[in-house]
Every structure is written in C-alpha cells, then in structure tokens.
Amino acid sequence: MKEIIISMGGSLVNVENEKYLRDFSKMLTPLLNDYRFIIVVGGGKIARDYIRIARENGENEFNLDLIGIQATKINAMFLKSFFSGIEGIKFFNSPYEIKDFKLAITGGTEPGHTTDAVSLLLAEYFNIKSVINATTVDGVYSMDPKKHKDAKLINRISYPDLISLFSKNTSGAGPNQVLDFLSIKIAERSNIDIFVLNGMDLKNFKNAILGKKFKGTVVTKI
Numbered sequence: 001m002k003e004i005i006i007s008m009g010g011s012l013v014n015v016e017n018e019k020y021l022r023d024f025s026k027m028l029t030p031l032l033n034d035y036r037f038i039i040v041v042g043g044g045k046i047a048r049d050y051i052r053i054a055r056e057n058g059e060n061e062f063n064l065d066l067i068g069i070q071a072t073k074i075n076a077m078f079l080k081s082f083f084s085g086i087e088g089i090k091f092f093n094s095p096y097e098i099k100d101f102k103l104a105i106t107g108g109t110e111p112g113h114t115t116d117a118v119s120l121l122l123a124e125y126f127n128i129k130s131v132i133n134a135t136t137v138d139g140v141y142s143m144d145p146k147k148h149k150d151a152k153l154i155n156r157i158s159y160p161d162l163i164s165l166f167s168k169n170t171s172g173a174g175p176n177q178v179l180d181f182l183s184i185k186i187a188e189r190s191n192i193d194i195f196v197l198n199g200m201d202l203k204n205f206k207n208a209i210l211g212k213k214f215k216g217t218v219v220t221k222i
Helices: 015-033 044-056 061-083 115-125 159-166 181-190 202-209
Strands: 002-008 035-041 089-092 103-106 130-135 156-158 193-198 217-220
Touching: 002 115, 015 035, 015 061, 015 202, 035 061, 035 115, 044 061, 061 089, 061 103, 115 130, 115 181, 130 202, 156 159, 159 181, 159 217, 181 193, 193 202
Parallel strands: 002 035, 002 130, 035 103, 089 103, 130 193, 156 217
Antiparallel strands: 193 217
C-alpha cells in the first residue's frame, strides 16, 4: 500500500471552508483502499492572529511558537472530524507516535519547526520520496502574485534556487509563505520532491496524489 504525506496549510482548514473540507474528505476516503496518508496540518489564520496579539503583548518567540503549535493541533482535530466513523482514521498528538493507520492526522511538534518541516521529517522517517504541499496558491511564483501581476508560476525549481528565491522572506513565529528554509534543506539532504499546489482545486489535488500531471511546482534536485 503506497504511503502519501500531505502538508496541509492551515489556510485550508477553518470553519469558513466547511464545504471544501467535506468535499476533501469525500475525495480522499475512496483512496484509502489503496493508499495510507499522513496529513500534517498548519496553524493558519488562527495561529497568526494569536501570535500577532501575543507578540504585541511582549511574548517571546519560543512561547509564540508554542501557541502556534497548539493551533495546529486544534486544526488537525477539526480536520479529523470530517472523517468521523471511518475505521483507521487517527489523530496523533505527536507525529512521533504515528503507527497503525489508514489516515494519520497531526500538527506541529516543537518551537522552530513549521508543519512543513515536520512533514519532510516524517518523509525521511518513513522513507517516502515526495511530499504534497497543499496551500491556497497554485505553486511557487517568481514573485508574490498578490503584489505583482507579472509574477510567473514556476513549474520546476531546484532546492538551492528556491532558497535564493525566498532568501528575503522574514523569519519568526507564524510566517506566511509557501515553504521555509528548514523544510527545503531537509528535502535537499534526502532528495525528497515537494509538490506545491493549490489544495482548493480537488481534481488537481487528486491528480498529484495519483501521480498524474498536475498544475503546480515541483521542488526537486535538478
């Protein structure tokens, strides 16, 4: 049975996306006959809002990360609720506890690690050579598409080139970007391909899972 790891952006998992999440569960459930999935869920807006206010209150970055981690777990448990009643669907409070599952759903781990990084570490642990990074943009762009109308979608990019592209992004708890430096370096050291795509397009999402052609960006060795 093939194993698939999905890093699911918290921007996809929220109450406003209830219909999408029901459709996502309907798309994924039939695939459980042939695949096992690990989904690592991000903190999204709820994490960013908590972190922003706590930072304004003077909280340090370590504790801000802890706030974000708890938000990822709330989102992960919320996502699991859309698969209620299906055997083998499990929420794991820690990714390090994952075992005996059809679909394992989890969140963050420790300060300094984004959920994207966690998904790549799990790919290393389970010896899986690709991770699907589901977000709310179509992939990696040459520039921020929200700010630059002439930004171009990059179909394929190497790890070093992606690091260069993101080098000007800020760090700190709760960054809102497609991938972070640590995630890319983990992928690079173990030659793990990252498929970045818009998770809202479920047909395209399914194509990526099935190994078919999809719209997005492949982050790879060359």
